[in-house]
Amino acid sequence: MQVVEKIQDLKHIINQLRQEGQSIGFVPTMGFLHEGHLSLVRAARRENDFVVVSIFVNPIQFGAGEDYEDYPRDLERDQHLASQAGCDLIFSPTVTEMYPAGYATYVEVEQLTDTLCGSHRPGHFRGVTTVVAKLFNLVMPHRVYFGQKDAQQALVLNKMVLDLNMDLQFQIQPTVREEDGLAMSSRNKYLDPKQRREAAVLFKSLQEAEKMIQSGEIKAGSVKHAMDELIRGGSDSEIEYVEIVDIQSLRPVETIQGQCLVALAVRFGKTRLIDNIIVEV
């Protein structure tokens, strides 16, 4: 497995692969890899000749006061894990390599980004779409892989790909969970033992929502209220949002019908966790 830091070196390798007609699978990450990331790498491995993983903690998707500086980094461990999962090349550029002095171009998806996480993290998705557009142009992948855990991110990026006519296939893989149901996330590392135990309540609240909806509850308000109670009762946390939205528009629904996303963002101390499930009525 190669590790490449320079854009020029990456371009050279990608052009070679493209000329040889090899298919390229790409998994963009911010590193500190866990089983969620690795499931994406394995999917890319199964479906492509060559697998690229990018590891880049993207400063422009963090707001002021967010955890950019503290975000966990361990490139050596990441290399080992990515290689084992079938990665052929890690691209881990510096910030200056991606955003040289005078950098000025941004990609923005409207509408889908002003709800859920977007309304609580202004500029976040603009940073995500910009860096991913750059990475897609650099890696020139045939297929790209994202996790369902970051549901809004996946929908926003898929919209960008369609709107900008990018020539690639977009694959979303299921959320990978710990034994107690907590969605895998690099940020789980921040949790102290009590928070870690209590964080299991997030998935429990999603399961409760699913149960209620399967039992015939169609009032979004009732389901959200029950989730709220469960999370507040079972943890010392602060709810940022608990929401049920249409899976296409991400607009909140009053009555649950068709495919909906049940999504939440909850803070345990300074640690912000998100999770979601798709329900269908």
Next chain:
Amino acid sequence: MQVVEKIQDLKHIINQLRQEGQSIGFVPTMGFLHEGHLSLVRAARRENDFVVVSIFVNPIQFGAGEDYEDYPRDLERDQHLASQAGCDLIFSPTVTEMYPAGYATYVEVEQLTDTLCGSHRPGHFRGVTTVVAKLFNLVMPHRVYFGQKDAQQALVLNKMVLDLNMDLQFQIQPTVREEDGLAMSSRNKYLDPKQRREAAVLFKSLQEAEKMIQSGEIKAGSVKHAMDELIRGGSDSEIEYVEIVDIQSLRPVETIQGQCLVALAVRFGKTRLIDNIIVEV
């Protein structure tokens, strides 16, 4: 020469060309082709195996009250001229093909776009960068061709290409002029005979600027004042801007040094004309 309206058909042809290893030259236009466009097509013809010209009057780069509806269109004539100049394929999509219902993604270059034409046409360059990003993704060109007449547009698009790591070569070709010096433009068609005669003063004012600077004048204010007087004296027109800016940053300079762009936008009735020259001290 083929004429293609559907994205799916274009993609099919481009993928074929790419697989065969053919180089693609691309000239994006809004149609109503003149010698300026055709010089770009000929340059593309010389340097590439396959030449694509797009003809699309892009609604999102026109502001409210601008000439989107009235913009001259003549696809039949354009086909004839493009074919003669060496074009292999015209891509002329409908508005719905480019911006289907629910379209929501925009590409924006900051800084370079808030001066000159950008400050007088809010949203204009955002519309240009968005449509051109889409067209680049669709046509997958090796080389793209733009005219010096739209200097700011060329600089903004080149910045987008560099910032977003698009894998293509950016070529800027000299402005093509009528015999009396008026820069070729599809909008010249709007001018009545008196306006058309008077419009020659624009290039005369640029030549006067060049002469003054070559003679040692380095105060931008003096040069702009002389240009202003010449244009007002020689025509019944309204100056939008007459400006001397740094060629890199497009920021106005007080003292002319290094490479500068002398640029102007002037209205003859409802017709807005632009022109520029590069000077070097």
